[in-house]
Amino acid sequence: MPCRIPVNASLLGTAPTRHTLRPQPTILSLIFARNASIINTLGNNPGSINKKIIRGRGPGSGKGKTSGRGHGGQKARGKVPFGFQGGQTPEWKVAGIKGFVNRNSENMAEVNLDRLQTWIDQGRINPNRPITVVELMRSGCISSIKDGVKILARGREVLKTPVHLIVSRASTQAIEAIEAVGGTITTRFYTIPAMKNILQGLTHPVHSRLFRPTPISNLVSAPKESQYALPDPTGRKDLEYYRNAAHRGYLSYMVPPGETPSLFFKTPGLHGVKSRKDKASTEDNRIW
Numbered sequence: 001m002p003c004r005i006p007v008n009a010s011l012l013g014t015a016p017t018r019h020t021l022r023p024q025p026t027i028l029s030l031i032f033a034r035n036a037s038i039i040n041t042l043g044n045n046p047g048s049i050n051k052k053i054i055r056g057r058g059p060g061s062g063k064g065k066t067s068g069r070g071h072g073g074q075k076a077r078g079k080v081p082f083g084f085q086g087g088q089t090p091e092w093k094v095a096g097i098k099g100f101v102n103r104n105s106e107n108m109a110e111v112n113l114d115r116l117q118t119w120i121d122q123g124r125i126n127p128n129r130p131i132t133v134v135e136l137m138r139s140g141c142i143s144s145i146k147d148g149v150k151i152l153a154r155g156r157e158v159l160k161t162p163v164h165l166i167v168s169r170a171s172t173q174a175i176e177a178i179e180a181v182g183g184t185i186t187t188r189f190y191t192i193p194a195m196k197n198i199l200q201g202l203t204h205p206v207h208s209r210l211f212r213p214t215p216i217s218n219l220v221s222a223p224k225e226s227q228y229a230l231p232d233p234t235g236r237k238d239l240e241y242y243r244n245a246a247h248r249g250y251l252s253y254m255v256p257p258g259e260t261p262s263l264f265f266k267t268p269g270l271h272g273v274k275s276r277k278d279k280a281s282t283e284d285n286r287i288w
Contacts, residue, residue, distance in 0.1 A: 134205050150169035163183045187247055203227070
């Protein structure tokens with residue numbers, strides 16, 4: 001048997017094979033490639049759908065029978081109070097409730113100048129006599145007194161009739177508009193019980209112990225005999241307001257010239273600066 005001689009394939013007359021270059025897959029193509037097993041992973045995004053928990057409607061929901069409360073006891077039968085936070089001190093008690101109720105705020109019944117002029121044009125208020133809380137209330141210009149009556153300046157260009165007002169408060173623009181047409185305004189102190197007595201005819205609507213009568217205030221219609229006296233302010237805030245001539249307060253006559261309505265005003269130069277007593281020198285106090 002003849003021996004086999006190894007033959008080099010390159011020496012044979014066969015045609016050379018052609019190698020084609022295929023593009024290699026990139027990382028992005030591998031990431032975004034959709035596998036054949038994607039169907040079994042389809043579903044809603046986590047958190048997009050919340051399963052509704054049905055309690056006490058049988059074991060199918062997983063929260064039937066005892067509704068997740070367990071067997072018996074106070075926790076299975078009772079309820080927690082509103083705002084219960086697990087037994088520790090609640091946040092509203094630790095940090096406090098936002099905001100507060102201002103017990104010193106005043107709720108004034110507001111009367112604008114355009115409404116006042118309308119009532120005068122309709123003949124519901126007589127401008128020839130002083131206008132007080134009584135006239136405003138009985139004419140229907142205000143429905144309730146609340147803590148007092150305040151005059152505001154809305155429609156001040158409509159006001160053309162000179163009026164004489166005696167009310168609780170007034171804005172600066174309202175005062176200027178009333179005085180521009182020849183009217184006057186006086187602000188005085190009222191309390192809620194006093195205003196109720198005024199409407200019942202038991203108290204004079206203007207005159208009090210500290211009120212200085214004027215020719216206009218004497219024209220106020222008042223009962224012949226007053227059963228209760230009209231009070232004057234005692235608090236610092238009210239005293240300083242009605243002592244201020246800019247507010248046309250009825251106590252402005254109590255402020256001496258050159259002073260301010262403040263109760264703590266001190267005239268410069270009259271009150272000397274308290275100085276410490278002269279201390280004895282240390283040389284005189286030495287024993288040795």
